Amino acid sequence: xxxxxxxxxxxxxxxxxxxxxxxxxxxxxxxxxxxxxxxxxxxxxxxxxxxxxxxxxxxxxxxxxxxxxxxxxxxxxxxxxxxxxxxxxxxxxxxxxxxxxxxxxxxxxxxxxxxxxxxxxxxxxxxxxxxxxxxxxxxxxxxxxxxxxxxxxxxxxxxxxxxxxxxxxxxxxxxxxxxxxxxxxxxxxxxxxxxxxxxxxxxxxxxxxxxxxxxxxxxxxxxxxxxxxxxxxxxxxxxxxxxxxxxxxxxxxxx
Amino acid sequence: xxxxxxxxxxxxxxxxxxxxxxxxxxxxxxxxxxxxxxxxxxxxxxxxxxxxxxxxxxxxxxxxxxxxxxxxxxxxxxxxxxxxxxxxxxxxxxxxxxxxxxxxxxxxxxxxxxxxxxxxxxxxxxxxxxxxxxxxxxxxxxxxxxxxxxxxxxxxxxxxxxxxxxxxxxxxxxxxxxxxxxxxxxxxxxxxxxxxxxxxxxxxxxxxxxxxxxxxxxxxxxxxxxxxxxxxxxxxxxxxxxxxxxxxxxxxxxxxxxxxxxxxxxxxxxxxxxxxxxxxxxxxxxxxxxxxxxxxxxxxxxxxxxxxxxxxxxxxxxxxxxxxxxxxxxxxxxxxxx
Numbered sequence: 001x002x003x004x005x006x007x008x009x010x011x012x013x014x015x016x017x018x019x020x021x022x023x024x025x026x027x028x029x030x031x032x033x034x035x036x037x038x039x040x041x042x043x044x045x046x047x048x049x050x051x052x053x054x055x056x057x058x059x060x061x062x063x064x065x066x067x068x069x070x071x072x073x074x075x076x077x078x079x080x081x082x083x084x085x086x087x088x089x090x091x092x093x094x095x096x097x098x099x100x101x102x103x104x105x106x107x108x109x110x111x112x113x114x115x116x117x118x119x120x121x122x123x124x125x126x127x128x129x130x131x132x133x134x135x136x137x138x139x140x141x142x143x144x145x146x147x148x149x150x151x152x153x154x155x156x157x158x159x160x161x162x163x164x165x166x167x168x169x170x171x172x173x174x175x176x177x178x179x180x181x182x183x184x185x186x187x188x189x190x191x192x193x194x195x196x197x198x199x200x201x202x203x204x205x206x207x208x209x210x211x212x213x214x215x216x217x218x219x220x221x222x223x224x225x226x227x228x229x230x231x232x233x234x235x236x237x238x239x240x241x242x243x244x245x246x247x248x249x250x251x252x253x254x255x
Numbered sequence: 256x257x258x259x260x261x262x263x264x265x266x267x268x269x270x271x272x273x274x275x276x277x278x279x280x281x282x283x284x285x286x287x288x289x290x291x292x293x294x295x296x297x298x299x300x301x302x303x304x305x306x307x308x309x310x311x312x313x314x315x316x317x318x319x320x321x322x323x324x325x326x327x328x329x330x331x332x333x334x335x336x337x338x339x340x341x342x343x344x345x346x347x348x349x350x351x352x353x354x355x356x357x358x359x360x361x362x363x364x365x366x367x368x369x370x371x372x373x374x375x376x377x378x379x380x381x382x383x384x385x386x387x388x389x390x391x392x393x394x395x396x397x398x399x400x401x402x403x404x405x406x407x408x409x410x411x412x413x414x415x416x417x418x419x420x421x422x423x424x425x426x427x428x429x430x431x432x433x434x435x436x437x438x439x440x441x442x443x444x445x446x447x448x449x450x451x452x453x454x455x456x457x458x459x460x461x462x463x464x465x466x467x468x469x470x471x472x473x474x475x476x477x478x479x480x481x482x483x484x485x486x487x488x489x490x491x492x493x494x495x496x497x498x499x500x501x502x503x504x505x506x507x508x509x510x511x512x513x514x515x516x517x518x519x520x521x522x523x524x525x526x527x528x529x530x531x532x533x534x535x536x537x538x539x540x541x542x543x544x545x546x547x548x549x550x551x552x553x554x555x556x557x558x559x560x561x562x563x564x565x566x567x568x569x570x571x572x573x574x575x576x577x578x579x580x581x582x583x584x585x586x587x588x589x590x591x592x593x
Contacts, residue, residue, distance in 0.1 A: 050485055076487030083481055090478060095257065096533045100475050104487030111471035111535050117257070156486065 001028035001192055002049070002160065007058035009044055018044045020216045022058070026209075028159075029189035031182070033203040033224075034196040036213035037236060042196035043084075045213065046164045049194060050081045062160065076104035080153040082163040085146055085170065091138040094129070094148055095120060101155040119155060127151040127185070143174030147181055154185065163195035167202060179205050200228055200237075212236060264536040267529060271543035275325075278550045282321040283313050285558050290317075320444035320557075321550060322452045323511060326459045327444075328518060328549025329542050330508040333466060334501035335519025336526070336541045340477040340534060341497050342402045349505040349519035352405065352498070353412035357386025358509035360416050363423045363436045375439075376451065376510040383506030386412050387498070402479075442513035442566035444553055451511055458507045462500045463542055470538040473497070477534070515549075515566045517574030522548055524581050548573075 002025065009019045019041045026032050036042045047053040048060060051067050060067050062078055070078065080101070090097065098120045102112045124130045129147055137145060146166055153161045166182070167175040179202050186193055197203065203210045203224055210227040212220040214236045220227050283295045290309050297303040303310045334349040342351070350356065361382025365375035393408040427433040439446075466473070475483045476493050483490040508515070522545045523537065530536045552569045 052481055052484065072484060072489050073487045076485060079485070081481070081485035090532075092474070092532050096474070096531075100478065100482075100486055103472070103475055109469045109472055114257070 001063060002026040002194075003059075003061040003064075004048075005059050005061075007048060007055045007060060009041075009048060009053060009056050017056075017216055019048070022218055024211060024218060024221055026192065026194060028192055031186060031193045031195070031206045031208035032211060033206055033208065034194065034211045034213060035198070035200055035203055035236070036196075037198060040213040040236075041216050042198070042213055043164055045211075046162055046194070046196050049162050050079050051075060052081075073104060076156070076158070078158055079160040079162055080156040080158040082146070082149045082153050082161070082166055084165045084168050085142055085149075091136050093133075094135055094137060094140070095133040097137055097148065098124070098133075098152050098155055101152040104156060123151055123155050127154070127181070141174065142170045143177045146170065146174075146178050150178070150182065150185075154191075158191075160192045160194070163193070165196050165198070167197060167199070175199075175202070182206065200233055204228055260531065260533070260536065264530055264540070267540055268543060271540065271547055275543055275547045275550070278547060278554070279321055279325065282324075282550055282554050283317050285554055286312075286317060287558070288312055315449070319449045319452050320447045320553060323444050323447040323455065324549045324553035325546045326452070326455045327508045327512045327515065328522075328546040328552075329463060330455075330459050330504040330545075331515060331518040332522035332541045332545025332548070333463060333538070334504040334508075335545075336523035336534075336537060337466060337473060337497050337501045338519075339523055340473050341494055341501075342406060343477060343479060344402075344406070345524065346520070347406065348516070349501070349508075350413065350514070352390045352409040352502060353386040353416055354383045354502050354505045355509050355514050356413040356416035356420065357389075358383035358506050359440050359514060360386075360419050360423065362439055362510070362513075363420055363427075366432055366436050366439065367423055367427050372446070373450075376454075379510035380506045382416075383509055384502060386416055387502040387506075391498075438565075440513045441568070442515040442570075443556070443563060444512055444566070445557070445563055447511065455507050455511055458503060462504050465496070465500055466538050467542075469493070469496075471535045473534040473538065474532075512566065515570055517567075517570040517578070518545060518548060518552075521574045521577050521581075525577065528581065 004022055004024050004026075007019060007022045008017055010017045022045070034042050034045055044053060048055055049067075051060075051070075054068060067075060067079070095117075099112050099117055102116055102119065106112060106116075120133075121130070124133055127147060127150075129144070129151060132140060132144060132148065137148065140148065150161075150163070150166065153163075163182075167178050170178065182193065182195070183206055195206075207224055209222065210220075210224050211218055212227055212232060212235075219235060220232050280292075280295060283298070284290055284292060288308075290312060294303060294309045295313065298310060298313050303313075331349050335347075338347045338349060338351055339345050358379040361378035361380070362375055364382070365378040370378065390405065390408045390412045393411060394405045397404050397408070424433060424436060427436055472488060472493060475486055475488045476490060476497065478486075480490045483493075505519075523541055526537050526540045526544055530540060548570075552566060552573065555573075556564045556566050556569045
């Protein structure tokens, strides 16, 4: 479904490549977690997927079409994007904010009609956030805020959803809520979800595939079972990682 | 879900339009020369004697300046709100891109050289636009994509223009030209003629129509480039259109009325407190409330003292307390970013 070929990226005026000759195919359906340390190139990888950054070399294709040559509208019908939780919160009402996700299917300059807005209620019920609809975004907790953003990505109705560290800046409880929610909503595997994280536990919890990034390169990729091993993780995280196999659910612990 | 907000919006819109009509009528009546309601009604229905003093005071003095106040109020508050949304900063005002300082230089230069009055506004307008272009070009040189860099470039260009203005003032004749420059730049509608209204009216009407048409999409622009683009909006194109149209509005307002502060800052805040953040509602309400505020400010500026009070002083006296109140009681409303 997503075909990344020989992609290299460096910022203008910087000689160091943030990503170097990345090639990988992401299959349709299911979840793929991009794992790596801070500065390994995760966010750059995610932003290249949504064309917010453009590769210095190489191509990214979705269903055979280069994403760089798609129009902004075409791309927004193909891939939706959830950014990292930042401090500069918008103080829109949640309902209004979610209505912005309908922009990609509206012609001209108009706002969505009340009939089109019914979709917001439908998804809000599905995501169990109907009680948040009349609140201000700035009054939500970090976890609620991220769930609203992810709900927006589903309302945008794209086959691919890309999330940049959806759990960063969240406490442990909220991390778990967001991770469980992503897993739950994609049980039917109708969407292709790609997210970045620095925590291997998230990949374990989500299942699916993992791309292990280190020092600008993909060092491993494949199913969670194959990739999340002590040897592989030690390559990225060093000796601080301990794999606690005796616990019922596999958990990666810090020594 | 949105029914209540929609109801409130229409109520506020109707109230503000009715108030605006009342205040405009009041503006024709109030003044040092007393005119009765009957005279104003006769004037409106076309039954007043065209040779009478009352008729001429309304037609040549009060109507032009009241209409000018109305359009300048629309222009400044509208450019204020769209700049604030685009730059994601509630404390941005219409002169943010150096437009007002540029227009001031144009006007001062016009007065210094002694060009005919009609061209003075035009020079203000041209210099305002030139300043905006300089700001955009300067921002490109910095090679930084954040909205903050545009604001910074605006400060630089504005500062440079202020220096030029100081030079012009220092070489202007201290007895004749300097007082004229100073008075003009303090802001006033007392030199307004009906021909000026015919120039500014189409600019404001067309610009306001553009913003009303794209009012909902301005919400998405206020989310920033990443979110807007991934939600299917051509951010760069919209931002360019918004900045150009808002600059046109600011430059024309300054060209005809001088530098009038506070309107572009305070009116959007008041409107947001009343109706919330959604630009689908705030844009139209900013137009009506901006016009209302300015017509009232003009009535005050010319009615209370023997000499006219500069507009900036009036808008400052009204605007500052309102702004302090907003900051004190609605801390969450004023969200300073970047």
